[in-house]
Amino acid sequence: MSPCLQFRSPARQRGAIGLMAVLTLGMALVFLLIVVDSGRLYLEKRSLQRIADMAALEAATRNGDCAVGASATAYATASVNRNGFTLPDPTRSLAVACGTLSLDANSLRVFVANPSSSEAIRVIVSHSVPQSFAGGVGALFGGAPAGATLNLTATAVAALPPPLASLTLRTTALSIDSSKSATLNALFGGLLGGSLNVSVAGWDGLVNTNIRLLGYLDRLKVDLGLNAAGYNQVLGASVAVSQLIQTAVNVLDPGGTLGATATIVGLQALKVAAGSTTVVLGNLLHVENGSDVSTFATTVSVFNLIEGVVQLANKKNGVVATVPINLVGLAQITARVQVLEPPQLSAIGNPKNAALDPLGPNRIYVKTAQLRTLLSIDLPALDAIAALVNAAADLAGPLTNTLNALLNLDLVAVLNSLTCAIGVPCQTPDVIVLPGPIRLDVALDVASADSYVTAYSCISNTNKTLTTNTSASLVNLKIGRIDAASMFGSNTAPPTVTVQPLKLIDIGIKTCRRFLFVPITCDPRVPGVGGGIDVVADTSVAANTNMPHVYSAPPANSLPDINQPPFYYSFSTSSIVSNLLNTPVNLHVDMYGPSGSLVGGLGAILNSVTSLLVSAINGVLNPLLDSLINTVLISLGVDLNKVDVGANLSCHSGRASLVI
Structure with a gap:
């Protein structure tokens, strides 16, 4: 081997x-x-x-x-x-x-x-x-x-998620009575382009009911069949106003068992009046892109929500609402209203981003509506004012000699002169207050009041601040004769308002005769021979701008989290209203000759009468402007007395997560 x-x-x-x-x-x-x-x-x-x-x-x-x-x-x-x-x-x-x-x-x-x-x-x-x-x-x-x-x-x-802040505007609390209910019906119905009949209880229910924004948007997604869409897509969708109102009904009455209550009946009436106008809800409620669901935890008033939607609709349809105003002692007063720019009721976002560029794309910014209104006051509203009548009577004597010299008129001071007594015709001044059919027009353009976030701090959830900058409305006021047809046009390009002087006093003459003790006989009055006195106002009342305010927590008025009711601070703008109501003191009261040219040299004679005229007109305009502010403008969320801005700040909203 x-x-x-x-x-x-x-x-x-x-x-x-x-x-x-x-x-x-x-x-x-x-x-x-x-x-x-x-x-x-x-x-x-x-x-x-x-x-x-x-x-x-x-x-x-x-x-x-x-x-x-x-x-x-x-x-x-x-x-x-x-x-x-x-x-x-x-x-x-x-x-x-x-x-x-x-x-x-x-x-x-x-x-x-x-x-x-x-x-x-x-x-x-x-x-x-x-x-x-x-x-x-x-x-x-x-x-x-x-x-x-x-x-x-x-x-x-x-x-935790980044800080979240919100600003909210609110309408000054309304105390609804039958007169205000009628005004709201005419105003909201007119802006929508339909008729409206909501009861006092219905309006009161809307004012005193709040709705959670998250629940409202969730229901709107369901109603629109957009279950898979995000909230930003819902806010950016074009939706019928009637659907937005119906969604509010669905949120307040999910079981459909409250249909007989005044609040639901009122919403249903608003839905019918809304017609087919469509709007984009995001123009009313602004939410920063990329915000999570906790952003929508805030609440809004149902009345404010509907008020904003109605103004959005008016911006789209361009209808002019006609609202009668009833004041004791003054008749035939009509207010016409058009929304030039709708409000931005609420804004939510990250205050850190907003503070970097307060008016940039990530701003937290709210504003009131921009409105154009016209008050037309027809007689009898001015002719029964005793001060005007007395002022006109006081003019006759003092102006006679002056007019003789300035206008070369054959006017005499008295009718019992010797020439008149023997039958020779004599000319005598004849002063008439508010000649002809009289209508006094008051045009009011109200620019937006706005507020935006400029800074914040979040040391802790109980030690935080939110700083805002607020500006009140700029008001343009015109008084005289204004053509309503030329004042309201396309609300995307509103026409310039022109005002014509209103003739308060016409100075004419009468040719009269008297023979001894025979009663005086006069020929028909010849108007305008001595000219007249006109009045006109075209002025602006400056806004209160750059009013800073720091919302803080503590003290007792704590700055609430985003899911709590806002804490409102009132920015007082009473000086604007005071200037507005006292504007008639600066009315242009001018005397014109028969040729229409301005007559000078009247000096103290005209000045003494001017103060009486202005005082009389002011007595009429003050309650009218006050009524306009307290009924029409406040019903649309514009209060010239103050701006109520609510604030919320959550230093951390939502649940914590591991980030590294």
Whole structure:
């Protein structure tokens, strides 16, 4: 037998196989030990990370901060102890830091420590554990000594959603009575282009009912069949006004059992009057792009919501509403109203973004409507004013000699002169107050009042501020004769309003005769021979601009979170109303000759009469303007006395989440 064959015999190979088996089993045991040991470290690390995550989430959720009291550390410590990471322990450590989030050069989120900010909270937990089996083997070859420990560390950064602020405008609280109900019916119905008959109780119900914006938009999505759409898509959709009103009904009466209540009946009447006009709800309620569902947790008044929708509709249809105003002692007064620019009732967004550019694309900005109104006052409203009649009578005597000199008229001071007594015709001035059919027009253009966020601070949820800048309305006032047809046109390009003087007094003459004791006989009156006195006003009342205000929490009037009713602050603009109502003091009262040219040189004679005329006109205009402000304008959310701006601020809205 060959020696090679002898060497390869099975008997000779038995030892080699056994050796290989021993080596294989040894290696398997080593690998098993490594796997088990690595698993132990993995589970330790995983447990440590879970503890860090839970601690960071709890500290953030409970609005922890690193200021006085260091509540973030207290919350995190309580969390780790509750989850089996008992402190104090020499083998364990916990570090808590507050700060902000930023982006690095690779657009990755990074934590930036800042003890004065609690935008994000970082928790680092460490735990020393026995060295692994692999480390022990490494010690045999010069590594760490056997019995050493490994320090495992886990880091978690949690943050609540970014701060959220909102501004809301509200109509001055209305006390609804039968007269105001009639005005609201005529006004809202006219703006919608239909007729309206809502009861006093119906209007009162709308004023005193609030609706949650989130619930309203959720229902609107269902009603429009846009279940898969986001809220921004719903706000940007063109929707019929009737549907917007019906959705409010669906929210207030989801079971359809309140149909007989005054509030629901009122909404149904508004729905019928709305017709087919469509609007974009986002023009009334502005929400910053990218906002989450917590943004819509705010509430709005049903009356304010409907009021804004009606004005949106009027901006679209361009209808002029005609509203009769009834005042005791004054008759035939008509107000015409057109919306030039609808209001922005509410705005919601991140105040951090808004503060960077207060009037930029991320602004939190609200405004009242821009309106054009015309008051037409027909007689008898002015002719029964005694002061005017007396002023005209006082003019006859003093003006006679002056007019003789200035106008070269053959006017005499008395009728009992010798020439008149012997039958020679004599001319005598004949002064008439408000000649002919008289209508006094008062045009009022009211520009928007606005308010926007300029700064904020969020040290904690109980120590926060929101700073706004508010400007009141600019008012243009014209008084005289105004053609309504030329005043109202396309509301996208409203025409310039022109005003013509109103003739208050006409100075004519009568030619009269008297023979001794025979009664006087006069020829028909010749008007305008001596000219007359006209009145006109065309003025602007400046707005109160840049009125800053800081909403804060504390004090007692705390700045509420976004899901609570707003805290309203009234910006007083009484000086505007005072200037507006006193504008007739600055009326242009001028005397014109028969040719229509301005007559000068009357001096004290005209001045003494002017004060009487202005006082008389002022006595009529003051209640009219006051009525316009308190009925028509306030019903449309425009109060020249004040601007009510409500504010909300949530330093963190929604639930905390792990961000790093």
